[in-house]
Amino acid sequence: MARLSYDFYNRDTVETARALLGKILVRRLEPSLLLAGRIVETEAYIGRCDKACHAYGYRRTVRTETLFLGPGHAYIYLIYGMYHCLNFVTEPEGEPAAVLIRGLEPVAGEAYMARARYGEKPMTTARRRGLLNGPGKVCQALGLTRRENGIDLTGDVLSVWDSPADLGLPEPPGVPERICAGKRIGIEYAEEARDFPWRFTLVGEDGKGA
DNA sequence: AGAACGATCGACT
DNA sequence: GTCGATCGTTCTA
Numbered sequence: 193m194a195r196l197s198y199d200f201y202n203r204d205t206v207e208t209a210r211a212l213l214g215k216i217l218v219r220r221l222e223p224s225l226l227l228a229g230r231i232v233e234t235e236a237y238i239g240r241c242d243k244a245c246h247a248y249g250y251r252r253t254v255r256t257e258t259l260f261l262g263p264g265h266a267y268i269y270l271i272y273g274m275y276h277c278l279n280f281v282t283e284p285e286g287e288p289a290a291v292l293i294r295g296l297e298p299v300a301g302e303a304y305m306a307r308a309r310y311g312e313k314p315m316t317t318a319r320r321r322g323l324l325n326g327p328g329k330v331c332q333a334l335g336l337t338r339r340e341n342g343i344d345l346t347g348d349v350l351s352v353w354d355s356p357a358d359l360g361l362p363e364p365p366g367v368p369e370r371i372c373a374g375k376r377i378g379i380e381y382a383e384e385a386r387d388f389p390w391r392f393t394l395v396g397e398d399g400k401g402a
Numbered sequence: 403a404g405a406a407c408g409a410t411c412g413a414c415t
Numbered sequence: 416g417t418c419g420a421t422c423g424t425t426c427t428a
Contacts, residue, residue: 235409244409246424255424273421275410292409328410338423378409 196352201263201345205282205289206390209236210371212280212291213394216299216353219334227305227334228359229296229324231352235376236390237279239288244382247288258342259288266350268331268341275328276337280345280352294377295393296324296333299356305333368397 196215201208212231219227239247239259246269247256258267262285271277279290298305302323309332310319324330331337336350343349356363373389380386 237409246409253425269409270423272408272410273423277409279409294409322412326410376409381408 194353194358195346196354198264198346200352201280201282202284203263203282205236205238205291208280208282209234209291209390209392212293212352213371213392214369216356216359217293217296217334218351218353218359219301219336220348220350221304221335225301225304226359227301228299228356228361229305229330229334230299230356231293231295232297232394233293233295233325234392235292235294236282236392237290237292238283241385242382242388242390243385244376244379244388245289250288256288259290260286261342264345266336266340266343266345268336268338270338271328276331277327278331278334278336292327293330294327294391296330298324300359300361308335309333369394370397371395 212234215231217229217231221227237245239245239250242248247259252260255269258265259281261281263282265281267279267281267290268276278293281290283289305323306315309323309329324333340350345351353359372393372395374391375387375389376391
């Protein structure tokens, strides 16, 4: 149990989106500069049947080529002209699909991520809360842009791990958590697919966000 | 070549 | 709750 392998991503996308909750996303910027966050919010997108997916109906364009690279690759694209979204390609090769990473909890490199998000502005509780709770924020904090599109998640630049202990970091105290499923965000145009319950969040047993 | 649009965010009422 | 920013991608012609 350590770094997630090709086989982790080579399966059903909804299953993978749920399984990614609680895993540790690691961004290696330099040999000695490591950023990490615990995945707490994901969404599944499946080209075969999902009008919200960029590769709906197996559509091949310059942008969607990344979704055809096969499981275990990063799909990163520009959205609204100024933000980026990070996804993990899933399903067996030939099935374009991915999991969008929508939210993290900081695990390592919090000061660096805060600087990437807010520059020199002083930290506040509102900024701490807003550090990683959105797909555009995740990419800004981790320094991910289209330059990283298509990279292999089993390499060193960007990877996912089972636990902080795999990185020599302390385990946080384990409070009980459960998975909450709901409708995906920002896809009102996607007809019947807009109601698919393919958004997953980790929440505390008391109902408060984890 | 031109136009429409978007898997978001932050500022504001 | 609303709204504008901003530009690459995609489609139409």
